[in-house]
Amino acid sequence: MSSPSDAIVGACGRVVDGLVIQAKGFPYSIAELFGPSQDTSAFNDGTYVTLRLTAGMYHRFHAPHDMTVEHVTYISGDTWNVNPIALKRVERLFCRNERAVLRARLTATGHPIALVPVAAILVASMRLHFLNVLLHLRYRGANEMPCAAACVKGQELGWFEHGSTIIVFAPKGFELCSGIENGQQIRMGQALMQLPKTSTA
Secondary structure (H helix, E strand, O other), X not given: OEOOOOEEEEEEEXXXXXXXXXXXXXXXXXXXXXXXXXXXXHHOOOEEEEEEOOOOOOOEEXXXXXXXXXXXXXXXXXXXXXXXXXXXXOOOHHHHEXXXXXXXXXXXOOOEEEEEEEOOOOOOEEEEHHHOEEEEOOOOOOOEEEEEEEEOOOOEEEEEOOOOEEEEEEOOOOEEOOOOXXXXXXXXXXXXXXXXXXXXX
């Protein structure tokens, strides 16, 4: 599974007891991040990567694998800066900011994955092409958007107006690829996670 965007890798590793790390000493719950309507049990003991898109980066995001997006949850919120200084000062920052939770399933294996684009200062809007909707703080449409959007690896899913963050979640059995570690700069399409060894994909 590849990186959906150009980015700098933030915290990454295992989901432990439903918690992931924002910055050292700052855990947060994936249940809070996903919102009360979402069941996060598929990602217990799974793997996550936080991808930070700086203002000067290409800030569109793409399908990390052949997959079908099955549901989008839009959660309105704040637009705190998501730079490293803010992440070390503001607890549960990603759970406070505006975000969308994209639930998807890999085409070849059926594994569930999730992408969580998080808006930030100067962003306050994101577009998802397959829904043809612009999500922003004044958006008054449905917060729960079922869909069945088939996407091929590398297909553009949407964009931010400015730099921000995408958090990628995969279930137990997925492993981070070599070189994926905090502070590493990566490119869209670069290998991000290895599928479970029993997978045929």
